[in-house]
Amino acid sequence: MVTDNKPSLVTINVDGVEHQVPAGANLVDALGKIGKEVPHYCYHPKLPVAGNCRMCLVELGSPMRDRATNELVMENGLPKIGWQPKPAIACATNVTPGLHVRLESPGVKACREGVTEMLLLNHPLDCPICDQAGECKLQEFSAEYGRGYSRYVDEKNAKPKKTRLGPRVTLDDERCILCSRCVRFSSEIAKDPVLGFVNRGSYNTLTCFPGRELDNNYSLNTVDICPVGALTSTDFRFKMRVWFLKQTPSIDTESSAGANTTVWSREGKIYRVTPRQNDAVNDTWMADSGRELFKSVDAPNRVNYATVKTAKATLEAALATADEVLSAGSLAIVGSSHMSVEEQRLLARLAKAKDASVYIPAHVGKGDGLLVSEDRTPNFRGALVTGLTDRAPVADLKALAADIDAGKVKSLLIVREDAAMLGLPASTLAKVRSVVLATHHNVTTAAAEVVLPALTVFERSGSFINCQFRLQSFAQAVPGPTGVLPDALVLARLAGADAATVWSELSANVATLTGLDGRLLPADGVQLDGAAFAAHKFPEGKLLKFAPVVLA
Amino acid sequence: MAIKVVERRPLTLAERTYLPQILAGLKVTWDNMVRPSVTLQYPEERPTIPKNYRGVPTLVMDPNGREKCVSCQLCEFVCPPKAIRITPGEISENATNAHVEKAPKEFEINMLRCIYCGLCQEVCPEEAIFLQSQYSLTGLTRESMVNNKVKLYELGGTLPDGHHKWDKKKEEAEKQAGGGH
Numbered sequence: 001m002v003t004d005n006k007p008s009l010v011t012i013n014v015d016g017v018e019h020q021v022p023a024g025a026n027l028v029d030a031l032g033k034i035g036k037e038v039p040h041y042c043y044h045p046k047l048p049v050a051g052n053c054r055m056c057l058v059e060l061g062s063p064m065r066d067r068a069t070n071e072l073v074m075e076n077g078l079p080k081i082g083w084q085p086k087p088a089i090a091c092a093t094n095v096t097p098g099l100h101v102r103l104e105s106p107g108v109k110a111c112r113e114g115v116t117e118m119l120l121l122n123h124p125l126d127c128p129i130c131d132q133a134g135e136c137k138l139q140e141f142s143a144e145y146g147r148g149y150s151r152y153v154d155e156k157n158a159k160p161k162k163t164r165l166g167p168r169v170t171l172d173d174e175r176c177i178l179c180s181r182c183v184r185f186s187s188e189i190a191k192d193p194v195l196g197f198v199n200r201g202s203y204n205t206l207t208c209f210p211g212r213e214l215d216n217n218y219s220l221n222t223v224d225i226c227p228v229g230a231l232t233s234t235d236f237r238f239k240m241r242v243w244f245l246k247q248t249p250s251i252d253t254e255s256s257a258g259a260n261t262t263v264w265s266r267e268g269k270i271y272r273v274t275p276r277q278n279d280a281v282n283d284t285w286m287a288d289s290g291r292e293l294f295k296s297v298d299a300p301n302r303v304n305y306a307t308v309k310t311a312k313a314t315l316e317a318a319l320a321t322a323d324e325v326l327s328a329g330s331l332a333i334v335g336s337s338h339m340s341v342e343e344q345r346l347l348a349r350l351a352k353a354k355d356a357s358v359y360i361p362a363h364v365g366k367g368d369g370l371l372v373s374e375d376r377t378p379n380f381r382g383a384l385v386t387g388l389t390d391r392a393p394v395a396d397l398k399a400l401a402a403d404i405d406a407g408k409v410k411s412l413l414i415v416r417e418d419a420a421m422l423g424l425p426a427s428t429l430a431k432v433r434s435v436v437l438a439t440h441h442n443v444t445t446a447a448a449e450v451v452l453p454a455l456t457v458f459e460r461s462g463s464f465i466n467c468q469f470r471l472q473s474f475a476q477a478v479p480g481p482t483g484v485l486p487d488a489l490v491l492a493r494l495a496g497a498d499a500a501t502v503w504s505e506l507s508a509n510v511a512t513l514t515g516l517d518g519r520l521l522p523a524d525g526v527q528l529d530g531a532a533f534a535a536h537k538f539p540e541g542k543l544l545k546f547a548p549v550v551l552a
Numbered sequence: 553m554a555i556k557v558v559e560r561r562p563l564t565l566a567e568r569t570y571l572p573q574i575l576a577g578l579k580v581t582w583d584n585m586v587r588p589s590v591t592l593q594y595p596e597e598r599p600t601i602p603k604n605y606r607g608v609p610t611l612v613m614d615p616n617g618r619e620k621c622v623s624c625q626l627c628e629f630v631c632p633p634k635a636i637r638i639t640p641g642e643i644s645e646n647a648t649n650a651h652v653e654k655a656p657k658e659f660e661i662n663m664l665r666c667i668y669c670g671l672c673q674e675v676c677p678e679e680a681i682f683l684q685s686q687y688s689l690t691g692l693t694r695e696s697m698v699n700n701k702v703k704l705y706e707l708g709g710t711l712p713d714g715h716h717k718w719d720k721k722k723e724e725a726e727k728q729a730g731g732g733h
Contacts, residue, residue, distance in 0.1 A: 124721070127624075127677070128622050128624035128626075128677045128678055129622045129624065129652070129653055129654040133624070155724050155727075155728070156724065157728070158721075158724055158725035158728045158729070161651075161653065162653070237642070238623075238640050238641065238642045238653075238654050239640065240625075240640065241624070241625045241629070241640075243629060244625070244628075244629070
């Protein structure tokens with residue numbers, strides 16, 4: 001019985017102007033919401049407050065009250081404000097009614113300038129070779145509050161420039177401003193406390209505990225949250241300056257957790273994948289394993305063109321042969337939870353039209369309780385919602401292989417699955433006429449009669465439904481191989497349907513998706529009602545933002 | 553309309569002989585004959601190029617022979633006709649300039665695109681790219697008009713360096729490693 005989801009608002013006064021902000025909110029967040037940036041390094045909305053960088057110092061005050069009568073003290077007809085004698089850090093302050101904040105006073109400016117000068121004392125100022133340049137908080141605030149030259153006459157402290165913290169993270173100690181975000185992330189979020197500070201004063205250095213390394217599957221998040229260029233991704237190091245990179249919203253396909261991601265690409269080449277904030281799914285984190293997936297785009301075994309009986313064919317000719325194969329009678333379809341909602345719907349319509357039996361293979365791994373779930377596919381819920389299947393995914397395709405051996409299946413359509421790895425050997429595959437839609441060459445594509453090229457998640461757009469039944473869309477970041485059509489268009493052609501109208505059809509015919517259009521989703525997705533599928537047994541255990549429904 | 557007759561001054565004897573005029577003309581001819589020639593026998597002879605001339609952009613080394621470019625790609629970013637293309641790379645740990653960490657793996661300037669504006673020189677934080685005195689660049693193919701890293705260093709040569717920024721940094725680090733301040 002929730003009637004009002006909005007948090008109650010309180011009034012605070014910022015530089016003489018009153019603003020309404022959520023009660024109890026952190027002052028940095030609250031001021032951010034009303035468009036006032038409080039410079040900060042160590043504060044991160046998803047981490048515990050440390051308050052050690054001192055950059056967010058502001059002047060605070062509140063209306064004075066008479067101690068005897070508890071009445072407001074008035075001055076010139078206005079409440080008199082009692083300003084605290086010293087500045088306080090905004091990140092450790094929660095908003096209270098009547099709080100007065102000064103962000104632009106000379107005192108606050110002096111604080112920021114002082115902190116900036118102190119942080120730059122031993123900073124190497126090697127922005128030209130620093131990967132963080134362009135997205136560096138220290139660089140931004142130095143431009144705003146730095147003095148442009150150094151008064152420091154002593155020698156700068158030299159620290160190790162290239163420390164290997166783990167298999168994926170390299171540390172440049174000279175750039176570190178000791179904000180401790182990475183330390184807090186490792187202990188609080190990744191639950192793998194391996195980072196700490198040693199030595200004192202200006203010799204203070206970030207390091208791993210003796211005999212340990214930063215090798216957990218969330219280590220690259222420390223690189224993302226590092227406000228300076230101290231922690232760098234070994235993979236992305238010195239590859240490309242960030243200002244050249246185009247950001248495309250996408251979804252991590254490694255598991256059904258469906259972490260939101262940003263794909264950074266330039267001129268058709270992907271350079272890195274970082275998490276995108278979605279408080280309902282992944283906060284601001286993602287697993288390291290999901291950041292490697294883009295490398296499959298340039299894999300040498302990519303399917304770049306259609307083949308008919310292993311000979312290169314035009315897409316038109318291959319589709320014509322595929323039509324013929326699919327009409328050869330008693331069709332079986334191996335669908336996939338790697339397909340998007342749109343593709344699954346088109347495949348479901350094809351299956352219905354051809355009266356085909358549909359197999360969805362399961363890909364189950366070990367979950368980590370955070371953002372890698374047990375179901376290692378992004379979209380099994382989509383297969384349920386779109387009506388592609390109504391059963392749990394099959395562990396292997398041995399039943400299908402038996403049907404083929406028994407002659408019950410004459411033709412086969414395999415989409416985005418390597419059937420040979422799932423108990424359907426090439427020898428069995430050779431007994432039927434088969435069409436395979438695949439992104440990469442494997443044993444299955446080698447044995448198939450028709451191979452149609454497919455696009456990776458980075459090269460096409462669509463939507464997935466994650467384990468929370470949250471519908472989230474991903475956009476095309478880079479163009480696919482020349483002449484390769486999006487999977488949805490290929491499947492629409494095979495199904496004799498129109499890919500452009502798939503969402504109006506879904507919206508009209510699928511109760512769960514009524515009124516939705518996957519191309520017009522908000523950035524953080526739409527929560528669907530999964531009640532209709534509550535009887536299914538899903539493999540996922542507890543995740544960062546997901547708890548399995550316990551059936552009574 | 554009334555006609556007004558203008559009286560002409562009669563010519564003097566000297567004018568009537570015409571000799572002074574001929575001599576004056578001969579003096580002009582003579583002066584030009586003995587003046588140093590301004591014509592350059594281009595391309596055998598080349599003009600002196602002023603110091604601030606904006607010629608072909610080049611990459612330079614510092615007096616120690618270290619390549620100065622660290623592939624920060626600011627010139628690539630600022631280049632209005634997008635003539636510059638840099639592939640950044642890491643310096644191997646065994647190299648003499650390993651302390652700089654980063655250097656271009658490949659550096660290409662497409663001289664068919666370059667407009668000689670000099671913004672790359674202006675933006676360079678390492679003083680590594682200079683538009684020097686080279687003004688004539690020809691080629692028979694489009695590819696030959698793209699200057700690669702080798703060509704750019706060939707054209708650029710070595711220029712004096714007032715900072716030695718990275719070498720100083722290395723010296724300081726070595727000094728501290730050997731026993732602190």
